[in-house]
Amino acid sequence: MSRFSWLESRPQGLFVRPGDFFLDPLRPVPRAVISHAHTDHARPGHDEVIATPETCALLEARFGHGAFGRLRPLPLGARITLGEVRLWLAPAGHVLGSAQIVLEYQGTRVVWSGDFKRRPDPTCTAFAPVRCDLWITEATFGLPVFRHPPAEDEIAKLVRAQTDNPERAIVVGVYALGKCQRLIALLRAAGYDRPIYLHGALLPLCALYEQLGVRLGPCLPATVGERGQARRELAGAIVLAPPSALADRWIRRLPDPLIALASGWMRVKQRAKQRGVELPLVISDHADWDELLATCSEVAAEEVWITHGREEALSYALAQRGIAARSLALLGYEDESG
Ligand SMILES: [Zn+2]
Ligand SMILES: [Zn+2]
Numbered sequence: 001m002s003r004f005s006w007l008e009s010r011p012q013g014l015f016v017r018p019g020d021f022f023l024d025p026l027r028p029v030p031r032a033v034i035s036h037a038h039t040d041h042a043r044p045g046h047d048e049v050i051a052t053p054e055t056c057a058l059l060e061a062r063f064g065h066g067a068f069g070r071l072r073p074l075p076l077g078a079r080i081t082l083g084e085v086r087l088w089l090a091p092a093g094h095v096l097g098s099a100q101i102v103l104e105y106q107g108t109r110v111v112w113s114g115d116f117k118r119r120p121d122p123t124c125t126a127f128a129p130v131r132c133d134l135w136i137t138e139a140t141f142g143l144p145v146f147r148h149p150p151a152e153d154e155i156a157k158l159v160r161a162q163t164d165n166p167e168r169a170i171v172v173g174v175y176a177l178g179k180c181q182r183l184i185a186l187l188r189a190a191g192y193d194r195p196i197y198l199h200g201a202l203l204p205l206c207a208l209y210e211q212l213g214v215r216l217g218p219c220l221p222a223t224v225g226e227r228g229q230a231r232r233e234l235a236g237a238i239v240l241a242p243p244s245a246l247a248d249r250w251i252r253r254l255p256d257p258l259i260a261l262a263s264g265w266m267r268v269k270q271r272a273k274q275r276g277v278e279l280p281l282v283i284s285d286h287a288d289w290d291e292l293l294a295t296c297s298e299v300a301a302e303e304v305w306i307t308h309g310r311e312e313a314l315s316y317a318l319a320q321r322g323i324a325a326r327s328l329a330l331l332g333y334e335d336e337s338g
Pocket of ligand 2: 038040041115138
């Protein structure tokens with residue numbers, strides 16, 4: 001019998017039996033602990049949700065007030081006991097509010113990574129490794145081809161494109177939660193202080209980030225009227241939009257749009273080409289291959305379970321390092337953020 005048989009893979013998600021709760025469940029359950037507010041990890045309909053205060057605020061904003069029976073905010077590092085399990089949250093560095101879920105039971109410590117990254121991100125608390133016996137990790141970019149360049153270099157490319165194209169709107173596809181605000185913060189850190197224009201779908205979460213204390217500087221709605229006045233204003237401007245809007249009628253109103261997309265997937269040239277991306281920006285909110293391996297060693301777990309992503313390559317690489325790995329194959333965690 002495995003040391004970890006108190007964790008059960010069920011259709012709803014991973015069930016922590018001695019604590020009677022699920023981790024990032026995919027279907028409604030009585031009690032859920034949620035790592036972060038991306039919709040592949042956070043689903044509506046649970047009776048009770050435990051998450052960081054920021055994630056609770058984001059969940060309410062995304063799903064509405066009545067989507068959960070009760071939201072129970074648990075600050076990073078605060079310990080609670082559920083049944084026989086001690087539970088606390090550690091920062092995951094992925095998006096605002098994102099957390100690793102730490103479980104302690106009968107002298108064994110298990111950490112559920114959620115999605116995580118190791119690079120600095122001015123919009124959220126940095127990832128903190130927690131030593132554990134079992135590390136349950138994502139592997140979105142679990143192939144050696146995925147090595148993310150420094151985000152600063154990608155931002156420099158974006159600013160150069162803006163300077164070189166004063167007649168064009170530079171439109172960057174970004175996911176609404178996390179990538180959008182990180183891109184703005186990275187531009188600000190690079191000294192870009194002009195207004196940044198936002199597609200309407202990005203406005204509510206940016207406002208909420210500001211409310212939660214993340215400074216984004218001057219941002220304006222990218223409203224493009226038929227009369228073309230705003231159109232002139234958007235020539236030479238940086239405009240952020242959800243990736244779906246890049247193929248939408250909306251973009252045709254912008255002056256000669258230069259299309260960029262910020263995602264770890266932009267490492268794959270074919271993907272950029274398929275989506276008509278002129279300026280691929282390899283900016284990811286996930287660990288890359290080297291960081292996945294380094295983190296597995298750093299947490300010093302004797303066993304690693306992989307929830308989603310490219311588990312074969314990572315399992316193999318871990319086995320070579322003497323770490324037992326297996327795929328948990330929880331279907332349904334699709335990368336939302338790249
Ligand atoms: Zn995520
Ligand atoms: Zn995910």
